Amino acid sequence: MAFPPSGFGIRPAVPSDQSAFIRLYLECWRETYEGSAPEPFAKGLTEDFCSRAFTETLSHGDRFLFLAEDGGKTVGFVEGGAERSRLHPDLGEIYSLYLLKDYQGRGLGRGLFQAAVRELERGGKKSLAVWALEGLAAQGFYEKLGGRVFARNHAIPVGSEVLRVRSYVWDPIHNLP
Secondary structure (H helix, E strand, O other): OOOOOOOEEEEEOOHHHHHHHHHHHHHHHHHHHOOOOOHHHHOOOOHHHHHHHHHHHHHOOOEEEEEEEEOOEEEEEEEEEEOOOOOOOOEEEEEEEEEOHHHOOOOHHHHHHHHHHHHHHHOOOOEEEEEEEOOOHHHHHHHHOOOEEEEEEEEEEEOOEEEEEEEEEEOOOOOOO
């Protein structure tokens, strides 16, 4: 199967994409987390945060943001760059990969993932890490792509509750099924 699938496009984000990105990020966040995460987390994403994330990503040379489109409609994105702790210079990280529910299961998520891998390899990264909230479909997605569980049950406090996340690693980065 070709990635992205026929009829869809994946391209780098440009400054004029900001408002579409903000709308998409908010919609994907709600679709992903409402009902499966504590309310403060599910409703905690703001337009201001999305705007800052977009601007910050486009202004840093070691980060990337690719958008997935269906006939000009922005339906998904992948954002990443150097691993955030900066402790491992050869390690890249996908910070976020979201796709509207209506577009999941069509190969577009894999296309976004592969675009991220190519960009990280261009930047000299040898391995890749991704963090995923436990209990969500994203875990199965990353496992199908060959991700090896690196850390389980990492806790993130959210108000009086705790979210559990796990990390997946691809080492070497190009070791994809």
